[in-house]
Amino acid sequence: MPSIKKPLIPLAAMPKNDIGLTIRDYEGSMSTLCAGCGHDSVTAAIVRALFELSIPPHKVVKMSGIGCSSKTTAYFDSAAHGFNSAHGRMAPIATGANAANRDALYIGISGDGDSLSIGAGHMVHAIRRNVHMVYVIENNGVYGLTKGQFSASADIGSAAKHGEANTVAPVDPVMLALSLGASFVARSFSGDKEQLVPILKAAAQHRGLALIDVISPCVQFNNHYGSTKSYRYVREHELREIEPDFISTGREIVADLPHDGALMVAMHDGGLVRFRTLPADYDPTDREAAMHYVNQAHARGEIPTGLLFVDESIPDVHELNHTSESPLVELPFEELCPGSAELEDFQKSFV
Amino acid sequence: MQATDIGDPEYFHRVVECQWACPAHTNVPEYIRLIAQGRYSDAYMVNRESNVFPGILGRTCDRPCEPACRRERVDGSPVAICRLKRVASDLRDDITDQLPKAPEEKNGKRVACIGTGPASLAVANDLMPLGYHVTIFEAASEPGGLMRTSIPSFRLPAQVLEDEIGYIVDMGVEVHYDSPVTSLGTLLGDGYDAVFIGSGAPRGKDLEIEGRHDDPAHVHIGLDWLKSVAFGHISSIGERVLVIGVGNTAMDCCRTARRLGGGDVKIMARRPRQYFKASPWELEDAEEEQVEIVVNHAPRRFVTENGRLVGMEFDVLEWDEQARHSRKLDTVFLPCDDVILAIGQENAFPWVERDLGLEFTDEGLPVVDAVTMQTTLAGVFVGGDAAFGPKNIIWAVAHGHEAAISIDNHCRGIPADDRPSAQMSLTSQKMGLTEWSYSNDYNPSARQQMAHVDLTKRFQELRLEVELGFSAEQTMREVQRCLNCDVQPVFRAPLCIECDACIDICPVACLTITRDAESESELRSMLTVAADNLEEPLYISEPLAQTGRIMVKDEDLCVHCGLCAERCPTAAWNMEKFDLRLGRAGIGALL
Numbered sequence: 001m002p003s004i005k006k007p008l009i010p011l012a013a014m015p016k017n018d019i020g021l022t023i024r025d026y027e028g029s030m031s032t033l034c035a036g037c038g039h040d041s042v043t044a045a046i047v048r049a050l051f052e053l054s055i056p057p058h059k060v061v062k063m064s065g066i067g068c069s070s071k072t073t074a075y076f077d078s079a080a081h082g083f084n085s086a087h088g089r090m091a092p093i094a095t096g097a098n099a100a101n102r103d104a105l106y107i108g109i110s111g112d113g114d115s116l117s118i119g120a121g122h123m124v125h126a127i128r129r130n131v132h133m134v135y136v137i138e139n140n141g142v143y144g145l146t147k148g149q150f151s152a153s154a155d156i157g158s159a160a161k162h163g164e165a166n167t168v169a170p171v172d173p174v175m176l177a178l179s180l181g182a183s184f185v186a187r188s189f190s191g192d193k194e195q196l197v198p199i200l201k202a203a204a205q206h207r208g209l210a211l212i213d214v215i216s217p218c219v220q221f222n223n224h225y226g227s228t229k230s231y232r233y234v235r236e237h238e239l240r241e242i243e244p245d246f247i248s249t250g251r252e253i254v255a256d257l258p259h260d261g262a263l264m265v266a267m268h269d270g271g272l273v274r275f276r277t278l279p280a281d282y283d284p285t286d287r288e289a290a291m292h293y294v295n296q297a298h299a300r301g302e303i304p305t306g307l308l309f310v311d312e313s314i315p316d317v318h319e320l321n322h323t324s325e326s327p328l329v330e331l332p333f334e335e336l337c338p339g340s341a342e343l344e345d346f347q348k349s350f351v
Numbered sequence: 352m353q354a355t356d357i358g359d360p361e362y363f364h365r366v367v368e369c370q371w372a373c374p375a376h377t378n379v380p381e382y383i384r385l386i387a388q389g390r391y392s393d394a395y396m397v398n399r400e401s402n403v404f405p406g407i408l409g410r411t412c413d414r415p416c417e418p419a420c421r422r423e424r425v426d427g428s429p430v431a432i433c434r435l436k437r438v439a440s441d442l443r444d445d446i447t448d449q450l451p452k453a454p455e456e457k458n459g460k461r462v463a464c465i466g467t468g469p470a471s472l473a474v475a476n477d478l479m480p481l482g483y484h485v486t487i488f489e490a491a492s493e494p495g496g497l498m499r500t501s502i503p504s505f506r507l508p509a510q511v512l513e514d515e516i517g518y519i520v521d522m523g524v525e526v527h528y529d530s531p532v533t534s535l536g537t538l539l540g541d542g543y544d545a546v547f548i549g550s551g552a553p554r555g556k557d558l559e560i561e562g563r564h565d566d567p568a569h570v571h572i573g574l575d576w577l578k579s580v581a582f583g584h585i586s587s588i589g590e591r592v593l594v595i596g597v598g599n600t601a602m603d604c605c606r607t608a609r610r611l612g613g614g615d616v617k618i619m620a621r622r623p624r625q626y627f628k629a630s631p632w633e634l635e636d637a638e639e640e641q642v643e644i645v646v647n648h649a650p651r652r653f654v655t656e657n658g659r660l661v662g663m664e665f666d667v668l669e670w671d672e673q674a675r676h677s678r679k680l681d682t683v684f685l686p687c688d689d690v691i692l693a694i695g696q697e698n699a700f701p702w703v704e705r706d707l708g709l710e711f712t713d714e715g716l717p718v719v720d721a722v723t724m725q726t727t728l729a730g731v732f733v734g735g736d737a738a739f740g741p742k743n744i745i746w747a748v749a750h751g752h753e754a755a756i757s758i759d760n761h762c763r764g765i766p767a768d769d770r771p772s773a774q775m776s777l778t779s780q781k782m783g784l785t786e787w788s789y790s791n792d793y794n795p796s797a798r799q800q801m802a803h804v805d806l807t808k809r810f811q812e813l814r815l816e817v818e819l820g821f822s823a824e825q826t827m828r829e830v831q832r833c834l835n836c837d838v839q840p841v842f843r844a845p846l847c848i849e850c851d852a853c854i855d856i857c858p859v860a861c862l863t864i865t866r867d868a869e870s871e872s873e874l875r876s877m878l879t880v881a882a883d884n885l886e887e888p889l890y891i892s893e894p895l896a897q898t899g900r901i902m903v904k905d906e907d908l909c910v911h912c913g914l915c916a917e918r919c920p921t922a923a924w925n926m927e928k929f930d931l932r933l934g935r936a937g938i939g940a941l942l
Contacts, residue, residue, distance in 0.1 A: 002917045003785040006858045007793030009910060010426055013880065036850040036920025044855035191849055219850065219920045231848045235897045 001032045018054035026050045026057060028075040033068060036223075038190030038216030038231075039138050043075045045193050046107065046136075049200035050077060061097060061104045065090040065119060068145050068218075069111030069138035088119025091126035091135075095317065098131050101327035102318055105204055106133035112153035113143050116171045120152070123173075127180045130208040130316045134200065137173050137211070138190075140218040141229040148221030159226030172298070173213045174308060178291045183314040184210035185290070186307045189234050190217065199307055208316040215303065239302040284309055352867055352874055352901065354893045357841065360775035363929040365888060366906050367836045369432055372419035374749035376933055377401045379416060379432055380837040384789060386439055387830040392446050394439035401933070403473050403519075403748050406511040409437030410818065411502055413630060413743040421834050425910060428798040430832045431821075438826050440511070451480040453522040458482035460762045463543040465532050468496025469744045470549035470735030472519050473751020474758065477936040479522040481759060486543075487524060490531035491582075494520065496551050497736070498744060500578035501600060503607050504814040535703045535731075545730045545758040548717070549747070552736035556695040558595060562653030566660040570653065573604045573693030580607055580813075589688025591615045593663055594642075595650055596693030597627040602637045604691045609640050610813045617643045617685070619650065619665065622674050636817070640806065651682060653690065662686035696741050716740060723767035724754040732757055755936035771934025777927040780838055781916075787926055789838050791913040793858070794831035835911050837929045842902055844893040846923035849900070853915035853924055854879070861908035862915060864900050878905055 006027070014022045026047045031040050050060065057079035064070035066087035073082055081104070085093040094108050115123045115137050126135065141154040150158075153173070154166040177185045184206045188196040196214065203210030215234050217223050223230045228237075283289055290309040297304040317323065328336060355362060365371050369379040378397055385394035398405035412433050420429030460483050464471035467489040475485045493499060494516050498507065520526055532538055538546060555574035557563070563570060569589070573596065579585040592613040594605045597620045605616045618637065620627065623646050627634060638644065648665040655661060664684050668677040698716055703709055709728040710718040717726050717733050724732045734750030736742060757767040780788045802819045803809075809817050821829060854862045860879045868874035874889065875882040882889060887907035894901055916924040932938075 001785065002856070002914055003787070004792040004912065004914070006856060006914060007910070007912060008795075009793060009858050011859060011908070013883075034920065035918045036848065036852045038850065040855055040918075041851045044851070191851060193851065217850070219848075223848070231850060232897055235849075 002030055005030055017051050019056060021051065021054075021057070023047060023051040025079075026077050028073075028078045031071075031075045033071060033075075034144075034218075034220045036219035037068070038140060038214075038218070039069055039072050040075070041190040041193065042109075042136065042138055042196070042214050042216055043072050045190075045196040045200055047076050048193070048197050049204060052197070053201055053204055055105055055204070059104050061094075061101075061106045063090050063094040063097070063106060063108040063133070065110055065114040066145075067111040067114045067143075068140075069109055069216075070114055072109045072138065073107075088114055088117070088122055090114065091119060091122035091131070094133050095126055095129060095131050098133060098317055099321065099323045101329060102132060102323060102325070103327045106131070107204075108133050108135045110135070110137050112137060112139045112141060112151040112173075116152040116173060120171065124176070124180060127177055127182045127209055127211065129320065130183055130314055132207060132316045132318060133209055134203040134206075135209055135211045136200075137213045138216040139173070139213050139229070140216050140222055141170075141227070142218050142222040144218045144221055148218070153229075155228040158228040159224070161221050161224060163226070165226075172294075173211065174294055175291065177211045178287060178294070178309060181314070182211055182309070183208040183311050183316075184307075185309040186211070187213045187215070187303070187305045189215045189238060189303075189305055191231055191234065192238075192240075192305070195240065195305060202307060202310075206310070207312060208314055215305075234303060237301060237303050239297055239304045240306060285311060287311070352871065352891050354844075354901075355888070355891045357777075357839075357890075358775075360773040360931055362888070363775070363777075363837075363839050364773075364931055366839065366909075367929065367931075368419040368421050369416035369430075370837070370931065372415045373402070374415065374746045375401045375403075375752065376749075376931065377416070378837070378931070380833055380835050381930075382439060383430070383432075383435055383830050383833045384835070386435055386826065387790070391439050391442040392444045392449070395443040395446060396449055398436055398439060399518075401748075401752075402745060403476050403751070404469060404515045404744065405436050406440035406515050407469075407498060407507060408744060408748075409433060409435075409440045410507050410511070411498070412436070412745050415745070421836055421910070422832055424907070425834070426795070426797075430834075431798055431801075431829050434799070434801060434821055435826070435829060437818075438821050441820050447518070450518050451476070451522070453479040454482050456482065457484055458762075460484065460544045461486065461542070462545045462547065462758055462762075463488065463538055463541070464547040464549055465538075466490075466496050466548075466550040466735075466737070467494035467516070467526060468549050468551050468735055468747060469498060470551075470737070470747040470751045470754070471496075471547060472516060472549075473748045474547050474549065474734070474755045475522070475524045476519045477752060477755035478758060479519070479524060481937040483758075483762075485524050487526045488530045488532050488538075489526060489528050492528050494526060494528075496549075497553065497574075500581050501574050501603065503577065503603050504581070505606070505610065505809065505817050506603070508814070508816050531702075533702050535709070536707055539707070539731075543730075544762050545732065547754055547758065548726075548731065548733040548737050549735045549751070550700075550737045552696045552698045552741045554697045554699045555600075555692065556697055558650060558692050558694060560650055560652055562655055565653060565655040566658060569660040569688065570690045571692065573600050573691050574696055576691055577603060577607060580611070585611070586813075587612050589613065591687040592689045592691065593617050593619050593685060593687045594691045594693055595619050596695070597622075597629055598693060598695065599629045599633050600696070601691075601693035602629050602633040604693045605637055605642045606640050607813075608689075608691065609642065610810055613689075615643075616641075617645050617687075619648050619663075619685075620644065620646045621649045621668065621677075623647065623670060626674050636803075639803065640809075645685075647677075648683070648685075649677075654684065660688070660690065663690060696736075698737060698740060700737075714740075720767070722753065722770070723757045724750055725757055725767045730761055752933075752935060756934065759936040771938060773934060774932040776930045776932075777839065777841060778930065780913075780926045780928055781922075785917045787838075787913055789835050789926075789928075790831065791835070791838075791911070791926070793834075793910060793912055794828075796828045796832055798832065799825040799829045838911050838913070838926050839929050840904065840909065840911065840913070840915050840924050841927045842890070842892050842904070843923050843925075844895055844902065846921040847892075847895050847902065848921055848923075849895055849897050850920060852918040852920065856914045856918040858912060858914065859908040859910055861905045863903045863905075864895065865903060867894070867899075867901050874903060878903060880905070880908065882907060 060080035062073035062082035555572035735747035
């Protein structure tokens with residue numbers, strides 16, 4: 001923990017976004033994570049994405065569970081709503097909140113322990129339901145809060161701080177999400193904000209669950225030689241699949257692959273993601289191809305990053321469940337609770 | 352891009368903006384920290400090492416450090432550096448045992464100085480401890496030069512002057528009072544090993560317009576008039592006084608006139624207010640004393656009736672945008688009893704024979720090397736206002752230090768331009784995981800305002816000092832406004848793991864990790880916040896280990912809060928105190 005609060009210095013040249021706020025307005029309290037923790041970089045990327053999207057700070061809902069990753073929600077957007085749930089229970093709480101009020105941006109922050117071990121079952125179903133939220137997994141391959149045991153995402157052969165190698169097969173959230181029919185699947189790296197910020201911006205505009213697996217090194221327990229989730233290892237093995245560039249514009253239509261290798265995908269509310277694909281034929285709208293590609297890259301020991309798959313046409317939680325268009329809190333009491341007579345009529349309809 | 356060489360003392364010196372701007376390069380952040388710790392004597396000695404007259408300068412300095420202060424760029428008002436200097440001086444204990452001493456055994460070299468102003472005194476201050484025999488010739492009966500004669504004692508009490516001059520003279524300087532030098536040739540004939548001219552710019556300019564000499568008793572030359580007041584020869588002035596001029600001397604004249612009976616005192620200016628030469632604070636102080644400032648009035652003629660001055664006629668002017676060209680609108684008459692002319696000062700060297708080999712410029716100033724202070728005559732040096740025309744005390748001190756080096760070189764047979772080199776050190780300020788030996792938090796306090804003596808009281812007593820000095824509470828707040836620009840974030844590229852922690856935490860976005868650029872201008876445009884202030888350097892690292900990118904810090908924005916170093920997991924960033932040791936006479940040789 002730093003000795004001082006990040007000082008608020010009145011810089012004249014501080015840029016303002018469309019709603020007149022500076023980037024400092026999207027910050028939270030001071031991080032108590034270890035110096036150099038990848039999670040703090042994810043926080044900074046979220047702050048930047050929210051600022052650049054000009055999202056009103058109170059229109060954000062921050063959801064989290066337990067773990068170093070889940071502390072992250074305290075460190076951005078102090079004006080947001082939030083819920084810090086029990087271990088692994090971020091997804092169901094987010095689902096419920098989402099059903100009750102669709103008029104907010106839900107940002108769930110979880111980790112490889114919270115989502116791939118204790119909360120794996122909940123995450124799986126949130127993906128199936130296509131809950132309208134940004135689902136960030138800060139993935140470092142270890143249980144940092146309990147001093148560095150292997151987590152469910154540790155690669156086979158990856159060494160712990162004291163040398164022993166992991167022998168159990170990892171859960172890969174990207175492959176898991178692709179196989180579950182996820183509508184938005186991305187992987188990024190906390191040390192690469194040029195890529196992470198546009199992905200976060202696209203995710204915030206996505207209709208449905210946008211899963212982002214962010215490799216976020218644990219400086220304390222998993223940043224050594226022998227680790228496959230260290231800053232150095234990720235930098236040496238990162239296959240920067242696509243260089244996304246989020247453009248917040250009016251209504252654009254999905255474009256096919258143009259000749260220059262850039263692909264435009266229109267997001268639900270009119271934003272536009274432009275992909276510059278490295279293999280000229282990579283198509284992030286083709287689920288089969290994406291799975292094949294990620295599998296192959298893994299086999300070669302590479303870590304493909306970027307927005308790997310997106311499909312805006314998959315119905316989200318609201319469409320699937322016919323949730324209320326207006327937040328429950330805004331419904332008049334009579335509508336929210338129509339009374340005993342209505343209930344009786346409704347029950348009679350089953351007879 | 353070439354990585355920054357932080358081993359070059361000049362690099363971090365530039366970052367310590369106050370120290371860089373100070374002609375004598377006073378280590379400002381260091382003495383402010385000492386004041387914060389209540390170590391006033393130590394703060395005084397840090398000051399004295401470079402500026403020699405902390406008590407005098409703490410009241411009268413022209414403060415080139417303050418416009419340069421980083422704090423000015425952050426919240427619009429610089430740290431009250433000058434006021435804090437006075438705090439160190441006012442609250443110091445007896446420091447006489449820490450002063451330099453002259454050795455009993457002299458080195459056999461004799462140096463003559465002309466004038467007891469700050470330049471000559473600084474020369475004596477530096478040379479006496481080296482064993483030189485220094486003799487100073489002073490035309491007046493008391494030392495100090497223009498510090499005594501033209502700065503009124505309500506701004507600079509005589510006791511402060513005497514104490515600080517005493518520290519130097521008491522080393523055994525031989526001072527001859529009432530001894531104007533009337534011939535440089537004769538002085539040179541006396542066999543001195545070197546001569547230093549620190550005779551100032553003692554002649555006030557006159558205004559030769561119609562009626563100037565019709566009633567000379569009531570038209571005064573500002574500098575002469577202030578001198579007469581200082582020595583008690585003048586103790587009154589008429590009710591209505593016009594002061595012609597807009598410099599600091601004009602402000603001193605009008606404020607003095609207010610104390611000697613002037614009830615209606617006006618500053619008469621040719622041009623609009625933004626073109627005044629006076630320091631803004633001196634102008635404010637004059638206005639506080641109910642001096643009226645009349646702009647756009649050009650003197651036309653003095654008006655006398657029956658041999659008695661009754662007023663002056665002025666052309667009323669209208670200026671164009673940059674106040675380059677004017678148009679006369681009207682002519683007005685302003686009644687007055689006395690006029691004080693404070694329209695500038697000149698150098699005067701009637702006592703320097705022109706056939707000695709000491710050359711003069713067309714402006715009547717000696718030809719002098721701006722670094723060594725060497726004239727065209729071997730062994731004769733010049734400094735202070737005598738060298739380049741009227742400047743101020745801190746410049747005179749700086750000249751004195753440089754001239755002392757040259758004189759020492761000259762006496763030892765070393766060329767004057769063989770200067771002792773500057774030395775530097777960087778010392779880690781880390782005291783714990785997130786603990787520094789300096790107060791790193793940003794303090795949002797506003798600049799403290801100086802309290803003044805009541806108006807009525809100050810007009811009753813000519814020599815009553817107007818400024819009361821900072822209170823303990825004000826001092827406590829003001830010291831915390833200093834950003835400690837000498838405590839540098841120092842970056843060691845091989846340790847960096849490119850985790851971005853420093854970039855994420857920086858409150859002013861002064862850090863960037865980026866690919867290398869072709870040119871500095873390209874690099875400046877690539878930073879997190881484009882580095883538009885070209886006056887401020889970029890701190891560029893060696894290529895980083897993992898990606899070959901470079902770490903760049905924009906020195907313009909950094910507030911030296913140390914958060915980058917606190918969040919750095921590998922101590923690639925560390926806060927280190929930069930200490931600059933400038934060459935001084937005799938000191939460079941020792942190193």
